Amino acid sequence: MDSVITSLGRMEVKNDSPLKGGEVERGKAIFSKYYEYLPYKRQHRESVLNVLYSRETGTSSTYCCKPSRRRCASSARKSQCFYMRSLCAAKFGSSVQPLSCPITNDTKEADRILRPRQFEYHPADSSLMAVGTLDGDVVVLNHETGNVVACIFPSLSMNSILGLCWLKQQPSKLLVGSDNGCLRLFDINEVRTKTGDSYCNSSVVFDDFELLTSVHVNSTDDRCLASGYSKKVAIYDICSGQRLQLLTDMHREPINVAKFSNHSPNLFVTSSFDRDVKMWDLRQAPLRPCYSSRSSRGNVMVVFSPDDLYLLVSAVDNEVKQLVSVDGRLHTDFGIVSTGSCHNYTRSYYMNGRDYIITGSSEEATIRICCTHTGRRLRDISLEVQDTGRSSSIYVQSLRSDPFRHFHMAILAAYARPSKYEIIKINLLSSSRSAEGGLHISFGKGG
Template sequence: MMSSSPHISDLLNRYMEICQMHKVQPSSDVVSWLKKAMVQKLTCQKCTMVISLDQLKNADLFPLTDLFRSNDSNALETVDLLCGSSVGLDECTILSLMHAINTRLRVVDIRDTPLKEDILRDLFNSGLDCQVLNVKSTEIQTLNMAGKFMHMHTLNMDFCTSLSTMEKDCFTYMPNLTRLSMCATRISNLWTTVAALLKLPSLLELRFQNCLCCKDTSPCHLKDVNATKISNNTPTEGYFGKLHIDEYTVSQKYNLHHPSPICFQKHYREYMIVSLPRLRVLDNCQIGKFDGERAKTVFSSYYEVLPNKRQHKESIISVLHMRETGTSGILNQKSLKSKGPSLHKKSQSFYSRSLCAAKLGSSAWPVLHPLSNISQIMKEEGRILRPRQFEYHQTDPSLMAFGTLEGEVVVINHETGNLVKYLPVFDTNKSVLGLCWLKRFQSKLVVGYDNGSLRLYDINDTLPEVADNYSSSIGVDFDDFQHLTSVHVNATDEQILTSGYSKKVAVYDISTGKRLHLFTDMHREAINVAKFAHHSPSLFVTSSFDHDVKMWDLRTKPVNPCYTASSSSGNVMVCFSPDDLYLLVSAVDNEVKQLLAVDGRLHTNFDIAPTGSGQNYTRSYYMNGRDYIISGSCDEPVVRVCCAQTGRRLRDIYLEGQNARSLMFVQSLRGDPFRHFHMAILAAYVRPSSKWEIIKVNLLSSGQYSAEYQKGQHLCLSYRLGT
């Protein structure tokens, strides 16, 4: 039986015996490492064995693993495991060796090691007892370090260039992690990143970009004691392009390099300082008292922590309790007894908004649910539906209609995924570019096609299988409108408004199909969108690439607009707020603002950072009535949620494909008119193939992806007929 207190001199003999058992020659490198450890023990130094996997073969790993599983290895105090490339070594055997060393692991350095993502995932899920982990330049896209890393104080993930996401269980068991470096990754989401980092109670030093002279996360020794003011417009060259630094944050000698995309978020530094109050060093720059105070000021003016003007996080249970008892959270029992409960009753709307705030405050990872399974559509095998436009129903919370690039119109129950109506296409050379449900006649919708044709459908009617003149299901013929891009119905369901890639706007009688008006030269360039007001049947607004938005009134035979408001770039779209008090204007490259509908004066500028692309077409809509706006652009995989009254940013929602090369961009979006903090996004995949997908988003639930996604039905699935 082995001695309970083995001596270091026995370790070499035990290694030789194990090699004989495995019928392999002892590694001269392993023998050398063991002898060095023996010398350390004899000279009263800390007994540490340094293993360099680059010097070993696969056959050497098995006896070494068995050696650390034996009691003799307890003579070693610590073990450092270094692996620069490990080409040819079995990855599972390396993982077994790490676990065999167990609590004696001090440093695990597997930088530049071409480990497969599933091996890294196993490592992160199982955990390690090391103190330092260096996985620099390894290939992993989604980080979920949910395993136990109880002794780890330093983690280096620099140059993990595929890493884009932290899952909600990440960093759950790292109570002693004080230093974290993630430079030159693809991490970009402030909200999910901070939610993950808040699970690290000991985190003091963090960096997503580094000072070139700094080898670790500690403060840069070249930084001036007093920060020098630099201009807001001074760019710093970085790994991803140009980075704009706010004044007073860094010194002129402090140069940033290898930033992750999160560093390009506006007021990134201030957001991190306020959200992680225990942090002492960010990006090799010390956080002083002045930095903290200034960060709070900037944060409060640009970001909204909780929705609906709530200042403090509350649990869902406490809000439900207050709703049942009719009290507010600021009252104590004594005040209730003295003043009586009737004085402190709140409206149901108050509790509903508080409940939304509590749910959103605890859900950094919103649920994304792709509407990919419409199995009741019986068509030829393998046919794909590619959505091009969609609209929620205005009175039925369960219905959604979408038109496709091929010209089909599909009505679905988006709550269950069941098909309600499928309207086939008889002219294969057209795509659906406009949809609008009628308000009073709730089963009808107007559809506009890119060939200029207009159709009025009733989803309660049965379509003939073959039609010689396929005008519409209810027999109304409309004159074509060339270059059509937009259709809209007025408040009384009497007129249809159309616009397109021209300077013209047409108004049709919805019951007869007759064109009532054709207005020409309303703008200097093409009119992208024309929208009626929700409550005034004669008012409509137009937006154009000529930079202008114009309000018109049909009662005055619109020759001159009621007013004109201008943007600094071409306008992509405009829409009324649900109560018609405001206009939401979206211009190219994230220029989004809210105007007073009465006279076009600026009310809110949402101050979204531009990308510099003249092709970044931005679209924005209202959510939660007119409380919030959602905005997305065709060159970006993100939807931004902002308070409509203050312009402050509440949340960003990132669309991510199944791998680093799967790029998703926002083509259109809508707020759910019946559910607060719900929306749907039309996303397009650029690589590896062109696919279009409608994705529902629930900001009030946490889970990142729906159960279907987690079971393997990835976001890149498209609507398939007959499957």
């Protein structure tokens, strides 16, 4: 059905007969109801040169290279945000195939191939990324150059790294949690050199949290949350590692993800496979939630928008919704088609502030980009392994948007044959006509 709708806006011939004027307009109307032609509601493609000329002259001119074709639509100076969005739309419109770059397939640490399982962009340094591995190690990469900045070898007791969270006020510190419950805080500024390898010792050791899947630090860096495959949430003191509270029976099923608000140190939200998302306030003890919002399927995760106005909730099999954070009211249902699989775990994050979202699922080879203001689809990004010719052999295990670059993201791709994970950066504003590492990434039929 998606492919039919996306073809309507460009269809000129149907059943070997030219379309009539009314049919063309109807097709465009149906397309615009569900999809965006270009980012930020831009209706027409414009060259980067046009936008730069308008920005420098302080007008909204359309500059067509030749002075005789220069048209000034308005003399009013637009905001920098307007020009930034226009530049993004211009670059996006000229991109034929997204530029992709694998960053972990050849990276080695301690003479071992890096086997990524989790990753997080650094909140202050645009070049850094923390990568947690299946072997229980953490590597801080310069993802622009591919160089290893620091290697963290927590201990032999750590298994696969599932939780990573940079501190906000002290961005050199990284909270690390493994699936067997080990929780540690590290400072990458304390990296020392030993026998030619960079490594970092733990500065704080926390009480264990069994079956851990997620960790998160509040806005003032004094408390952190741990949740996992249980009905409990633990609250820790960051400085000492002491567990302050163990909140039990908050949900009827496991709590896969718990997140603090970006600006309030006391508000946090939990998402559970019992289908409920609940808001909590530490100032209220917390004995009962501020409110509860229900999904039709089990919730995989939830995140606050950067300004905390909204919650982005991802439930099993492509149920993605945006809620108003103050009371849990439904703001946007993105209407992504489900596959019918109860194991298709969907994850979603904000991109470009809170203008767009990116979403992917663990049994699909597609990343979807949707506008948070209208709910409409901008593009689908299709992944395909070139050597097999079958996109079903690769899946989207996880993904993150780049907090410093618009329309940039990274995905944790899971390969079925052979079984492995790989982190791939994607730039939607630049084009590439060649696949790297046997992986083909293209704009799909979603726009």
